[in-house]
Amino acid sequence: MKHRIEEINKLQIPTWSRHAINETTISLDFTDLKPYRENPLKNNDNCIQIEENAIKNSSSIRMEENALKNDADTNVKGVREFVRNHSNQTYHIHINDNEVLDEPMVLNFIMDSENSLLIEEIIINAGRDSKATIIISYFSKEDGRHIHCGHTKMNLDKGAEIDLIKIQLLSEQSTHLDKNRVTVGEGAVANMILAELGSGNLISECDVSLESDRSMAKLDSIYIGNKSKVIDMNYRMEYVGRHSQGFITAKGALMDKCRKTFKNTLDFVAGSFGSKGREEETVISLSEEAVNISVPLLLCGEENVEGQHASNIGRLSKSKLFYLMSRGLNEKEAKRLMVEASFTPIIEKIPLEALRNRIFHYISEVIQHDK
Amino acid sequence: MTKLLEINNLHAAIDGKEIIRELNLSVNKGEVHVIMGPNGAGKSTLANVIMGYPHYTVTKGNIIFEEDDITEDRTDERAKKGIFLSFQNSEEVEGITVENFLRAAKGAITGQNISFVSFRKELMSVMSEIDFDSEYAHRYLNVGFSGGEKKKNEIVQMLVLNPKLAILDETDSGLDVDAVRAVSEGINRFRSKNNAIIIITHNTRLLSSVEPDYVHILADGRIMRTGDKSLAHEINEHGFTSLPLL
Numbered sequence: 001m002k003h004r005i006e007e008i009n010k011l012q013i014p015t016w017s018r019h020a021i022n023e024t025t026i027s028l029d030f031t032d033l034k035p036y037r038e039n040p041l042k043n044n045d046n047c048i049q050i051e052e053n054a055i056k057n058s059s060s061i062r063m064e065e066n067a068l069k070n071d072a073d074t075n076v077k078g079v080r081e082f083v084r085n086h087s088n089q090t091y092h093i094h095i096n097d098n099e100v101l102d103e104p105m106v107l108n109f110i111m112d113s114e115n116s117l118l119i120e121e122i123i124i125n126a127g128r129d130s131k132a133t134i135i136i137s138y139f140s141k142e143d144g145r146h147i148h149c150g151h152t153k154m155n156l157d158k159g160a161e162i163d164l165i166k167i168q169l170l171s172e173q174s175t176h177l178d179k180n181r182v183t184v185g186e187g188a189v190a191n192m193i194l195a196e197l198g199s200g201n202l203i204s205e206c207d208v209s210l211e212s213d214r215s216m217a218k219l220d221s222i223y224i225g226n227k228s229k230v231i232d233m234n235y236r237m238e239y240v241g242r243h244s245q246g247f248i249t250a251k252g253a254l255m256d257k258c259r260k261t262f263k264n265t266l267d268f269v270a271g272s273f274g275s276k277g278r279e280e281e282t283v284i285s286l287s288e289e290a291v292n293i294s295v296p297l298l299l300c301g302e303e304n305v306e307g308q309h310a311s312n313i314g315r316l317s318k319s320k321l322f323y324l325m326s327r328g329l330n331e332k333e334a335k336r337l338m339v340e341a342s343f344t345p346i347i348e349k350i351p352l353e354a355l356r357n358r359i360f361h362y363i364s365e366v367i368q369h370d371k
Numbered sequence: 372m373t374k375l376l377e378i379n380n381l382h383a384a385i386d387g388k389e390i391i392r393e394l395n396l397s398v399n400k401g402e403v404h405v406i407m408g409p410n411g412a413g414k415s416t417l418a419n420v421i422m423g424y425p426h427y428t429v430t431k432g433n434i435i436f437e438e439d440d441i442t443e444d445r446t447d448e449r450a451k452k453g454i455f456l457s458f459q460n461s462e463e464v465e466g467i468t469v470e471n472f473l474r475a476a477k478g479a480i481t482g483q484n485i486s487f488v489s490f491r492k493e494l495m496s497v498m499s500e501i502d503f504d505s506e507y508a509h510r511y512l513n514v515g516f517s518g519g520e521k522k523k524n525e526i527v528q529m530l531v532l533n534p535k536l537a538i539l540d541e542t543d544s545g546l547d548v549d550a551v552r553a554v555s556e557g558i559n560r561f562r563s564k565n566n567a568i569i570i571i572t573h574n575t576r577l578l579s580s581v582e583p584d585y586v587h588i589l590a591d592g593r594i595m596r597t598g599d600k601s602l603a604h605e606i607n608e609h610g611f612t613s614l615p616l617l
């Protein structure tokens with residue numbers, strides 16, 4: 001059965017472009033797929049050692065059993081509605097007021113032929129002045145078509161400090177559709193890393209609202225386009241509170257005939273006095289045929305704010321490549337070095353070494369198979 | 372005398388324009404050769420062709436390195452065989468620190484995994500030898516380096532990678548007096564009976580401390596004359612036009 005989701009990654013203000021970038025529509029075919037049954041809290045992957053989850057004291061990760069509630073609708077608007085109707089995994093992560101968790105909480109979704117359809121809803125509530133790191137990863141254990149469609153809603157109360165790290169390394173034949181809604185309370189800090197590395201068709205959305213005074217968010221993203229991969233990313237920071245700060249840093253590498261659209265919006269609403277925002281994208285283009293579309297949008301409903309956009313495109317020119325090769329590196333090693341160099345400052349922020357290594361391994365594999 | 376490099380009747384062109392023609396050069400282990408010549412004569416082109424820059428096409432002749440015909444080899448293969456080029460204009464590479472780059476290069480050339488700790492030690496000692504602030508090891512490769520700093524960084528790379536043949540393309544240009552001394556000390560320390568150096572230069576400053584075995588004059592794409600150190604001084608005083616062959 002085919003399901004159609006419309007109005008994904010919608011741009012706040014439509015712009016004209018011959019590339020039709022204002023919004024995305026996707027058709028998901030569930031035929032032959034099997035709903036996700038594994039326990040992501042368990043370390044169930046042989047190739048990676050993730051420490052047992054820290055669910056301390058009264059803070060909790062709670063799971064709700066509600067596999068494929070409704071198969072009826074085939075045409076919905078938005079990821080939220082779709083996940084609501086079809087989720088087969090739902091998690092509530094609740095962190096109590098004043099609680100500081102030293103160990104990261106880890107949800108590790110491993111997909112394979114027996115667990116090939118993951119539609120999950122995650123709700124994270126971080127209490128006042130709480131502190132925690134939450135890592136959610138999506139891996140394909142083997143080749144094959146896997147579909148992941150997820151919605152994560154995270155709310156940070158006053159003074160909370162949460163690191164949310166998502167790592168996606170799904171197989172090439174997979175589709176990954178992930179939406180994140182984050183609200184940041186007064187003086188709270190949300191640090192997010194979205195490592196969108198795998199899957200042949202990837203749609204990633206992150207909508208952050210800096211709701212209160214001195215709310216702060218950092219969103220770091222890395223992505224790799226290879227082969228004929230299609231990437232559609234839509235990141236948005238909304239500045240509501242006074243003196244709020246929100247930064248987006250995206251680093252990407254494009255190869256082969258991939259196609260990337262990156263929409264990023266900094267929206268300073270009226271009253272966001274003294275707020276600061278910056279969006280910076282660095283793309284390493286390793287192919288002439290790759291399509292690289294960036295749509296930065298800076299909206300100012302408030303005068304006394306500071307918003308900046310920066311984008312850099314790094315190309316491995318023939319002379320640069322010659323220089324690197326003259327030191328003994330072959331073409332692929334030179335490319336890998338360039339990509340790793342760009343991604344490393346973000347990868348280094350991931351607290352688990354096994355995950356970092358897995359990402360580096362993935363990068364080198366992708367470049368090794370690049371034509 | 373063991374032969375290291377032999378260039379036979381080399382012709383090389385770029386975009387169909389012949390720049391090197393009928394060039395012959397033979398370099399033995401233990402030797403230092405100096406190549407001088409007017410601007411645009413083809414000196415950097417020759418260096419790039421020896422290193423295998425794909426932009427240039429060898430239309431005739433061949434390049435033999437340690438009895439191996441390397442004319443068709445890729446650049447990285449030549450580097451692995453022991454050829455090093457200190458670039459006249461080195462490239463800036465954002466995002467890769469000097470240290471990480473050189474460790475990767477050393478690993479590629481030796482085919483071994485280079486330990487982080489021992490490599491750092493080696494790099495620091497090499498940098499201090501040529502009076503290059505170790506701070507630069509953590510900066511991105513050549514990014515924002517001054518002209519002289521770029522040249523020093525090339526010499527650091529030469530000393531760390533320890534090639535059999537080092538070609539220095541105007542490595543002495545743009546260096547202050549102290550830097551020339553530091554660089555020539557580095558070159559002298561590198562120099563051994565097992566390797567050879569080709570120095571491309573426009574002046575004799577370096578030659579007061581680095582003793583050359585041969586001085587060649589390259590003009591119009593070919594070697595017009597070969598002599599000893601006195602030839603370099605002759606040119607330094609009277610210029611190229613004084614030479615009968617030009």
Ligand SMILES: Nc1ncnc2c1ncn2[C@@H]1O[C@H](COP(=O)(O)OP(=O)(O)OP(=O)(O)O)[C@@H](O)[C@H]1O
Pocket residue numbers: 385386388390408409410411412413414415416417459
């Ligand atoms: N990419 C190119 N396209 C066209 N001509 C080129 C190219 N590269 C070099 N040349 C030409 O080849 C000739 C030799 O250049 P080369 O850089 O080898 O000179 P050089 O001897 O190193 O000079 P200098 O002393 O100024 O460094 C010059 O006339 C130059 O213009």
Ligand SMILES: [Mg+2]
Pocket residue numbers: 414415416459540
């Ligand atoms: Mg030159």
